[in-house]
Every structure is written in C-alpha cells, then in structure tokens.
Amino acid sequence: QVQLVESGGGSVQAGGSLILSCTASGYTYSSHCMGWFRQVPGKEREGVARIERDGSTVYADFVKGRFTVSQDSAKNSLKLQMNSLRLEDTAKYTCAVVLCRTWVTLSEGQGTQVTVSS
Numbered sequence: 001q002v003q004l005v006e007s008g009g010g011s012v013q014a015g016g017s018l019i020l021s022c023t024a025s026g027y028t029y030s031s032h033c034m035g036w037f038r039q040v041p042g043k044e045r046e047g048v049a050r051i052e053r054d055g056s057t058v059y060a061d062f063v064k065g066r067f068t069v070s071q072d073s074a075k076n077s078l079k080l081q082m083n084s085l086r087l088e089d090t091a092k093y094t095c096a097v098v099l100c101r102t103w104v105t106l107s108e109g110q111g112t113q114v115t116v117s118s
Contacts, residue, residue: 001026002024002025002026002097002106002107003024003025003026003109004022004023004024004094004095004096004097004107004108004109005022005023005095005109005110006020006021006022006093006094006095006109006110006111006112007020007021007022007023007112008020008021008112009092009093009112009113009114010113010114010115011115011116011117012085012114012115012116012117013116013117013118014085014086014087014116014117014118015084015085016085016116017081017082017083017084017085018082018085018114019079019080019081019082020036020079020080020082020093020095020112020114021077021078021079021080022034022036022077022078022079022080022095022109023076023077024076024077024078024095024097025076032097032098032099032100032106033050033051033052033053033097033098033099033100033101034050034051034071034078034095034096034097034098035047035048035049035050035051035058035069035078035095035096035098035103036048036049036050036069036078036080036093036094036095036096037093037094037096037103037105037108038089038091038092038093038094038114039091039092039094039111040090040091040092046060046062046091047060047103048060048063048067048069048080048093049063049067049068049069049080050069050098050103051069051070051071051078052100052101053100055071057069062088063082063089066082066083066084066085067080067081067082067083068080068081068083069081078095080093082114085114085116086116087116087117087118088116089114089116090114090115090116091113091114092111092112092113092114093111093112093113093114094108094109094110094111094112095108095109096108096109
C-alpha cells in the first residue's frame with residue numbers, strides 16, 4: 001500500500017518561498033508518476049505540478065515560472081520549490097501518485113498547509 005507523507009508547509013509573506021517535500025513508500029515508480037495538488041475549502045482541487053517517467057515536468061498555468069517540481073534519483077521523494085508566493089497560493093498541498101501523463105490520482109497524502117499573507 002502506498003503511503004505519502006508531506007512536509008514543509010507553513011506561513012510565509014507574499015513574495016516569499018517555501019519548499020514542500022513528500023516521501024513515498026510502497027510506490028511502484030515504474031508504473032506510475034507523482035505530482036502535487038492543492039485545494040482551498042469550497043473550491044475544486046487543482047493539479048499543480050507533476051513529473052513524468054522521462055523526467056519531464058508539467059505545471060498548471062498559475063504556477064509556471066514560480067514553482068519547480070523535482071524527484072530524487074531513487075524516485076521515492078518529491079519536492080516542490082515554491083517561489084514568488086502569492087496570496088492566492090494559500091491552500092492545502094498534497095502529494096499524489098498519478099497515472100502518468102494525466103492528473104488521475106491513485107493515492108494521495110494527508111497534505112500540508114501553505115498560508116501566504118500580505
């Protein structure tokens with residue numbers, strides 16, 4: 001069974017940076033990919049960034065140029081470097097195992113809260 005544990009969330013001022021980390025266990029990298037999602041209460045869950053098997057990355061338009069997703073060589077941890085944070089980036093961020101080349105989620109962690117203030 002896949003277990004995903006996120007860390008690194010917190011409070012930051014607008015314009016600041018945070019790094020989120022996700023550690024995965026029980027994950028079969030060869031068949032799936034990993035990504036980050038976010039959700040604000042009352043709003044739909046959004047795909048933020050994911051990394052494909054060939055190392056290519058996909059970003060939502062609202063984070064392009066500001067966020068960077070990366071994965072360690074063992075493929076069991078995922079990071080999200082978040083720069084130039086905006087008020088609207090405030091959300092709970094979750095790490096997920098997804099079907100490659102899609103946002104279809106197979107497993108997801110409990111999430112970590114990111115709060116951006118002015």
